[in-house]
Amino acid sequence: xxxxxxxxxxxxxxxxxxxxxxxxxxxxxxxxxxxxxxxxxxxxxxxxxxxxxxxxxxxxxxxxxxxxxxxxxxxxxxxxxxxxxxxxxxxxxxxxxxxxxxxxxxxxxxxxxxxxxxxxxxxxxxxxxxxxxxxxxxxxxxxxxxxxxxxxxxxxxxxxxxxxxxxxxxxxxxxxxxxxxxxxxxxxxx
Amino acid sequence: xxxxxxxxxxxxxxxxxxxxxxxxxxxxxxxxxxxxxxxxxxxxxxxxxxxxxxxxxxxxxxxxxxxxxxxxxxxxxxxxxxxxxxxxxxxxxxxxxxxxxxxxxxxxxxxxxxxxxxxxxxxxxxxxxxxxxxxxxxxxxxxxxxxxxxxxxxxxxxxxxxxxxxxxxxxxxxxxxxxxxx
Numbered sequence: 001x002x003x004x005x006x007x008x009x010x011x012x013x014x015x016x017x018x019x020x021x022x023x024x025x026x027x028x029x030x031x032x033x034x035x036x037x038x039x040x041x042x043x044x045x046x047x048x049x050x051x052x053x054x055x056x057x058x059x060x061x062x063x064x065x066x067x068x069x070x071x072x073x074x075x076x077x078x079x080x081x082x083x084x085x086x087x088x089x090x091x092x093x094x095x096x097x098x099x100x101x102x103x104x105x106x107x108x109x110x111x112x113x114x115x116x117x118x119x120x121x122x123x124x125x126x127x128x129x130x131x132x133x134x135x136x137x138x139x140x141x142x143x144x145x146x147x148x149x150x151x152x153x154x155x156x157x158x159x160x161x162x163x164x165x166x167x168x169x170x171x172x173x174x175x176x177x178x179x180x181x182x183x184x185x186x187x188x189x190x
Numbered sequence: 191x192x193x194x195x196x197x198x199x200x201x202x203x204x205x206x207x208x209x210x211x212x213x214x215x216x217x218x219x220x221x222x223x224x225x226x227x228x229x230x231x232x233x234x235x236x237x238x239x240x241x242x243x244x245x246x247x248x249x250x251x252x253x254x255x256x257x258x259x260x261x262x263x264x265x266x267x268x269x270x271x272x273x274x275x276x277x278x279x280x281x282x283x284x285x286x287x288x289x290x291x292x293x294x295x296x297x298x299x300x301x302x303x304x305x306x307x308x309x310x311x312x313x314x315x316x317x318x319x320x321x322x323x324x325x326x327x328x329x330x331x332x333x334x335x336x337x338x339x340x341x342x343x344x345x346x347x348x349x350x351x352x353x354x355x356x357x358x359x360x361x362x363x364x365x366x367x368x369x370x371x372x
Contacts, residue, residue: 140224140225144225144226145224145225145226146224146225146226146227146230146269146272146273146274147273147274148273148274148277148315148317149273149274149277149317149319150277150317150318150319150364150368151368153318154318154365154368155318155321155361155364155365156318156319156321156322156325158325158329161284161288161322161325161326161329162284162285162288162289162326164241164260164281164282164284164285165241165242165244165245165285167281168234168237168238168241168278168281169238171234171274171277171278172231172234172235172237172238175226175230175231175234175274176231178226179226179227179228179230179231182225182226
């Protein structure tokens, strides 16, 4: 790029603000606009003058600051981490925690606390809602049960050893009482 | 990695704390088989009728039919495990043995002994009816002793005493248990 007085607007005299732009200035502006467009399209020319590169950087920053450009998330994180690394006095990379891991560390205790609370609440609910153990009243009265008949007689005397007929009458009568009681208690259903 | 692992352990622990099976019931509920049911009453009713039938035969001096009627009781079907069934059968055996003994024939005396000893062997528990069987066994030994010469009768008499002692022992034990349970 030529560096004559007309074109060297960085080092030359400052023109009057109300003065009409010269043809050279217009041409330079068009050339620079094309350069900016190429850069934004990702086709930055490999070679340019130092002045143009400085102007191009300024233009890029101004465009980004206007909110029209958004950096990719990875780039953004990288920029922030670089800034943090510098802020902590240039400590080694191992001491700087990446933002994503830092977020996880911040949320993990809360997540564990919430899960534990939920599990405890579920356990308490189970304890309260579980079916009650079967009651002792579920057992039958003795008179309704099939059982040894010894208590009806006591020891059988020798002279009554063959008196089974009388004893079967007693056994039958006793068990019939229990059977009838049970039937009546159940509403007559067998 | 550390936090998910702790979380996993806590979840597993929580689940395992809540999953054990229900504790056993505080009181065992009565199963239908424990209750007096229709089958037991039918068996008892039949036994009662066979006994009365035998009594009628005996009153007529018809010992053979009385014996046959009492034998029917031994083949009655009681509910499995019903204590009444064992008691009724043992009582029928005692009567049957006495009827056989009353016939006075040596083969009847042997059969009487077999009836009694089978009853004792098949009994699942000690009862006044088992004690009664030992009493009848003693009577059978006495009856045998009466048919033997004095020297040979000693053994039978000794067995008779043993049988009576066993009967008394069972009665004493059961009576004590009954007194304690009251």
